[in-house]
Amino acid sequence: MYDVAIIGGGVIGSAIARELSKFEVNAVVIEREQDLCCGTTKANSAIIHGGYDAKPGSLKAKLNVEGNKMFDELSKDLDFPFKRNGSLVVRTKDQDKEGLQKLYDQGIANGVEGLRIIERDELIKMEPNLADDVVDALYVPTGGIVCPFNLNYALAENAADNGVEFKLSTKVEKVAKTGDHYTITTNAGDIEAKTVVNAAGVYADEINNMVSSKKLHIVARRGQYELLDKSAGNHVSHTIFQLPSKMGKGVLVTPTVHGNLLVGPTAEDVDNKEGVNTTAEGLGGLAATSALSVKNVPMRQVITSFAGLRAHEDGGDFILGEAEDAEGFFNAAGIESPGLSSAPAIGVMIAKEVAEKLSLSENKNFNGKRKGILNPATLSLEERNELIKKNPAYGQIICRCESISKGEMLDAINRTLGARDLDGVKRRTRGGMGRCQGGFCSPRVMELLEQEVPMSPFDVTKNGPDAKIVFGYNKQI
Amino acid sequence: MKNYDLVIVGGGPAGLAAAVAARDNGIQDILIIERDHELGGILNQCIHNGFGLHTFKEELTGPEYASRFIEQVKERNIDYKLNTMVMDIAPDKTVTAMNSEDGMFVIPAKAVILAMGCRERSRGALNIPGYRPAGIFSAGTAQRLVNMEGYMPGRKVVILGSGDIGLIMARRMTLEGAEVQVVAELMPYSGGLKRNIVQCLDDFGIPLKLSHTVIDIEGKERVEGITIAEVGPDRKPIPGTEIHYECDTLLLSCGLIPENELSSNSGVELSPITSGPIVNDSLETNIDGVFACGNVLHVHDLVDFVSQEATNAGKNAAKYILEGKKEAKKTLEILPVDGVRYTVPKYIRPEEMDETVTVRFRVGDVYKNKAIATYFGDTQISKRKKQVMAPGEMEQVVITKKQLAEYPDIENITIKIEEA
Numbered sequence: 068m069y070d071v072a073i074i075g076g077g078v079i080g081s082a083i084a085r086e087l088s089k090f091e092v093n094a095v096v097i098e099r100e101q102d103l104c105c106g107t108t109k110a111n112s113a114i115i116h117g118g119y120d121a122k123p124g125s126l127k128a129k130l131n132v133e134g135n136k137m138f139d140e141l142s143k144d145l146d147f148p149f150k151r152n153g154s155l156v157v158r159t160k161d162q163d164k165e166g167l168q169k170l171y172d173q174g175i176a177n178g179v180e181g182l183r184i185i186e187r188d189e190l191i192k193m194e195p196n197l198a199d200d201v202v203d204a205l206y207v208p209t210g211g212i213v214c215p216f217n218l219n220y221a222l223a224e225n226a227a228d229n230g231v232e233f234k235l236s237t238k239v240e241k242v243a244k245t246g247d248h249y250t251i252t253t254n255a256g257d258i259e260a261k262t263v264v265n266a267a268g269v270y271a272d273e274i275n276n277m278v279s280s281k282k283l284h285i286v287a288r289r290g291q292y293e294l295l296d297k298s299a300g301n302h303v304s305h306t307i308f309q310l311p312s313k314m315g316k317g318v319l320v321t322p323t324v325h326g327n328l329l330v331g332p333t334a335e336d337v338d339n340k341e342g343v344n345t346t347a348e349g350l351g352g353l354a355a356t357s358a359l360s361v362k363n364v365p366m367r368q369v370i371t372s373f374a375g376l377r378a379h380e381d382g383g384d385f386i387l388g389e390a391e392d393a394e395g396f397f398n399a400a401g402i403e404s405p406g407l408s409s410a411p412a413i414g415v416m417i418a419k420e421v422a423e424k425l426s427l428s429e430n431k432n433f434n435g436k437r438k439g440i441l442n443p444a445t446l447s448l449e450e451r452n453e454l455i456k457k458n459p460a461y462g463q464i465i466c467r468c469e470s471i472s473k474g475e476m477l478d479a480i481n482r483t484l485g486a487r488d489l490d491g492v493k494r495r496t497r498g499g500m501g502r503c504q505g506g507f508c509s510p511r512v513m514e515l516l517e518q519e520v521p522m523s524p525f526d527v528t529k530n531g532p533d534a535k536i537v538f539g540y541n542k543q544i
Numbered sequence: 545m546k547n548y549d550l551v552i553v554g555g556g557p558a559g560l561a562a563a564v565a566a567r568d569n570g571i572q573d574i575l576i577i578e579r580d581h582e583l584g585g586i587l588n589q590c591i592h593n594g595f596g597l598h599t600f601k602e603e604l605t606g607p608e609y610a611s612r613f614i615e616q617v618k619e620r621n622i623d624y625k626l627n628t629m630v631m632d633i634a635p636d637k638t639v640t641a642m643n644s645e646d647g648m649f650v651i652p653a654k655a656v657i658l659a660m661g662c663r664e665r666s667r668g669a670l671n672i673p674g675y676r677p678a679g680i681f682s683a684g685t686a687q688r689l690v691n692m693e694g695y696m697p698g699r700k701v702v703i704l705g706s707g708d709i710g711l712i713m714a715r716r717m718t719l720e721g722a723e724v725q726v727v728a729e730l731m732p733y734s735g736g737l738k739r740n741i742v743q744c745l746d747d748f749g750i751p752l753k754l755s756h757t758v759i760d761i762e763g764k765e766r767v768e769g770i771t772i773a774e775v776g777p778d779r780k781p782i783p784g785t786e787i788h789y790e791c792d793t794l795l796l797s798c799g800l801i802p803e804n805e806l807s808s809n810s811g812v813e814l815s816p817i818t819s820g821p822i823v824n825d826s827l828e829t830n831i832d833g834v835f836a837c838g839n840v841l842h843v844h845d846l847v848d849f850v851s852q853e854a855t856n857a858g859k860n861a862a863k864y865i866l867e868g869k870k871e872a873k874k875t876l877e878i879l880p881v882d883g884v885r886y887t888v889p890k891y892i893r894p895e896e897m898d899e900t901v902t903v904r905f906r907v908g909d910v911y912k913n914k915a916i917a918t919y920f921g922d923t924q925i926s927k928r929k930k931q932v933m934a935p936g937e938m939e940q941v942v943i944t945k946k947q948l949a950e951y952p953d954i955e956n957i958t959i960k961i962e963e964a
Contacts, residue, residue, distance in 0.1 A: 293671070540694050544722065
């Protein structure tokens, strides 16, 4: 019997798991995919928002501002890429100034620090590529950019290192109250736990509705993005948002923490909770919409496009905490934007509630530090040579476009909760994420997975057990 | 680390031929740096025949063609490092490279030859909408899997793009037992060689649908289906022309992009048309002593021409090292107009050039019964009729030093397509 079973190994489930591991607890994270970070966490804007956008008094407002403040320390403790590049919400000449003022006031009410409205003269010095029609902007110096994958993995690895169990490839079919505890039926057998945390992303409504009569309804809101080559990464240095208008929320143009340029997202409600396909209409509209705020975005340098689903709950706010009519069942549901920014604070909040419920005592052995996969590019020539002497795998580049060595990939496969497929290696190391999109390195990464896991070449997949890459030897299909 | 006068980045056909020529022209200390575990480059996975008709007057496979040059490199005891990645080329020609044995090392070279080849345009760069499942390969990646690893990446295949590798792989996959259902090509003409369309598609009854593109990819884990549609003159899909194919694999053969990230970081000026360096008749870039050849310079159809070009680059790099930089007395620009998309080289130095310079280029459309005309200033000096010219086949014009000397006052050279 577990004390806590967390359903979902995305950034929210992993943040809660890590916070819970600060207590003496027997906890398990249940994830349906064979790797973590496979849902909403892997496909979003990767922005740490300032916190001006949500209505004052909402959970979104409170947790965004709290979460944002945690990122400096968290990124150092857990060694994941994060940068406070600052955000700008830009207004064009045909938009009312009141809209911008309202965001400013809202930000102040939410406790966002350093907000300032900046006029064009100053603005254009900060961002020379802003569109000619931009007149002023709300400057949010606390806005940041993060690697969402390694944020997720860092939280999970650290939770695992502090004793939380992770059950991957385990799909929840049913949750039911059985006496004083919950029985979770999965494809891999029953799991019993005193309490349950529902961090199931777009499926959190279905999980909630299994045990609570207070029904939730989550719509998958698709966002499509285009990612541009690193040669376009300096086109803007801040995250450029558009002031929402009657036409919609607009799209953002932002550098990523790895130096690419990201344009998106669209916002379309889709019926299919697996509907992460891009569409011609969606992608086709990004160029024109982004041009409203940033000019000359070099869309010809697109290296990939993708879509993610946000879990939009009808009520519009996060649903956090114990369900009224299901004791010991805690929701972390409806986590759409600013979910990534709020994740660390949601982790603290839910873990605290669960710990109180179970009267958990402090884990005196908790070690909050985690070492990420080494980035040799940060080393001096001497340090790098020392490293290669000790471990020659760091001298062999596998992914040419991103200059990722065999050493980094081996670490990604062999570390706690390591990668089991090509996309797992990609998310952890960036290998295959560059301009050739794995054209050259995927056969090499397949080889590494084969040797290290170890596994048959015919079981190596792109992502998940069914995404087979090769079917058999020549003439044997 | 030993000092080298000449560093050649890339040990494929271009790098090999350049090294041989540089040695034969008097350079002792040459290093070829190759990122793969063997010399030969992409030829090693091109196990079909048809290579070397111009160079050796016989039909060789890719590995055979490569081995002829590898032997020449070995006979001459030219140094090479395998599994070694060049990380940086500084504008002063200091090359930083890395491998497992030597770690990261720095070579202050007197001259550098860029011979890094090219990469394939990916699904992402093509911006094809749909899901992102396994089973979408660039044709070259599939070629590597089949020919080098011995794995079959698909059973039922659709190919987008009629570039040569795609055509070759249509035949290759068929021979290995896969069913290639269709090759769709966005343009109204093929991007590959005529002989490949005949030998790889027609001979196997594989349909080529021109003016068609992929508009949707289905399947969340592995490809389950592909929808193609006809495109209009604006290259946008025409509603109502959709055709759906049940398949597990999509191969992409939609163009090659010279790999010039190292070059542009070092300050080499690139052509927006070829994505390769802008060079003069000695194949030297805007940086003194940095030369380029092969597919990193512009994408070739035939490796024989790569070898010829690389031989020139090697010879010229040797000359640069031995004689030093000579300021050109005069430089003429070659203007590509009326259907000629670009020329390599872009500049010719009438005083310093060799006795002949081969100017290579591609046309922007299919031309039937037209002529390639060359003008020195306003004077037409040659005109050659061609039955068919197409973007998939590289064309050339030879300019002689002797002829140019007769026109001392011209300011440029024009190459164009005109009525026959």
